[in-house]
Amino acid sequence: MPEQRSEVAVTKVLTSVRGRAGVDAAFAARVEPGARAMRILYVRGGLTKSLSGLTIASGAGLGGKSLVLGRPVRVDNYLAARGITHNYDHAVEKEQLRTVAAMPVRGDGAPRYVIYVGTRGDKALGDRWLDAMAPVVRELEQEIAVADEVERRLSALAADVHARRDPAVLTAGEMQEIAGELAELAGAVHDASLRQRLEALHDRLAPGHAQQPWRERPDLGLTPREVAVLEKVALGGTNAVVAEGLGLLPNTVKSYLKSAMRKLGASNRVQAIVEARNLGILP
Missing domain, CATH: 3.30.450.40 (GAF domain)
Structure with a gap:
């Protein structure tokens, strides 16, 4: 999978x-x-x-x-x-x-x-091939890492439940703990079908549970790298500083920032940060 x-x-x-x-x-x-x-x-x-x-x-x-x-x-x-x-x-x-x-x-x-x-x-x-490949390859590595971690956790949960055999032995606290872990995973996943699978598991374990932040956040199509750039910019970093921190080129950071601004409907970086915070994308 x-x-x-x-x-x-x-x-x-x-x-x-x-x-x-x-x-x-x-x-x-x-x-x-x-x-x-x-x-x-x-x-x-x-x-x-x-x-x-x-x-x-x-x-x-x-x-x-x-x-x-x-x-x-x-x-x-x-x-x-x-x-x-x-x-x-x-x-x-x-x-x-x-x-x-x-x-x-x-x-x-x-x-x-x-x-x-x-x-x-x-x-x-x-050099444009490296400028083009480096950021998308890093995003791909992040997607692979998320997919691997999700599968590890789901396998561990399945093995734990199977070992217990009787679901009744799970305490309410354990159910909430598992539901919370599923919520955390759902918030990190960008694959829609996998997110739906996690949501369904969460609802089975904790029906009516209110803390479902991945459903409250609007899907603006921001990539993980665009969010990472916004986070660095929100801390006051210039394009050069953000580029060094993320291992990118300054022009690549500029492109990510422009794309994020467009998706957020902002005309400058300050507006983008404010809007991202209002939407809960940034803390």
């Missing part, structure tokens, strides 16, 4: 990155357990099916190198590039890709995916 939700997020990331970076193709490989290999499962902007289903060994090709190093890597001319193996040139050549970049995505302390972007012809990526 958490893997399914993560992969839905991955497909959205590919579409987003392709548009933001202005690249011809974007694709993602899921890392196998043990990180010895990965398999390309999702392709956006492909000319052929040469990449789909391709299994890549750890350390091989550009993505395999990114996987081993644990950081983004790029080559400006893939077929002539030094420093990488050329096991998969046949697939890259069929796609007519020239400049290619790869970035690993981590979850629960281990690599889970590698995201690629590529351009055809003489179009260079420059």
Whole structure:
């Protein structure tokens, strides 16, 4: 279940990155357990099916190198590039890709995916690929972390109830404690179907319980990164200070802030902070 939700997020990331970076193709490989290999499962902007289903060994090709190093890597001319193996040139050549970049995505302390972007012809990526990929990859890692934590907690709750066998042995205090944990999880989840599942469990355990903050907060479409930027700005941080604190570029912070202002209907950062506080998005 958490893997399914993560992969839905991955497909959205590919579409987003392709548009933001202005690249011809974007694709993602899921890392196998043990990180010895990965398999390309999702392709956006492909000319052929040469990449789909391709299994890549750890350390091989550009993505395999990114996987081993644990950081983004790029080559400006893939077929002539030094420093990488050329096991998969046949697939890259069929796609007519020239400049290619790869970035690993981590979850629960281990690599889970590698995201690629590529351009055809003489179009260079420059640095915009990193500007486009870094924030969405961080958001994806956050989504993966949330999905993993939700599944761990739900599994633990299910195991606890199953071990007791008789629901009657749960005290009222224990029921409220479990309901409170479900409420906390629901507030952290951005997946609508998962949130509904948590709400249903909460209502079964604590019918009529009034503390349901995730239902009271309006859905303005603010991303976790936009909220994080607003939180830093509310503390008085400049774009440069916020960028350093969140590991972003100042221009990226500016973009997040503009997007948050638009969603909140604010014309400046002060209005955005006031509106976010009024809505309960910020403390």
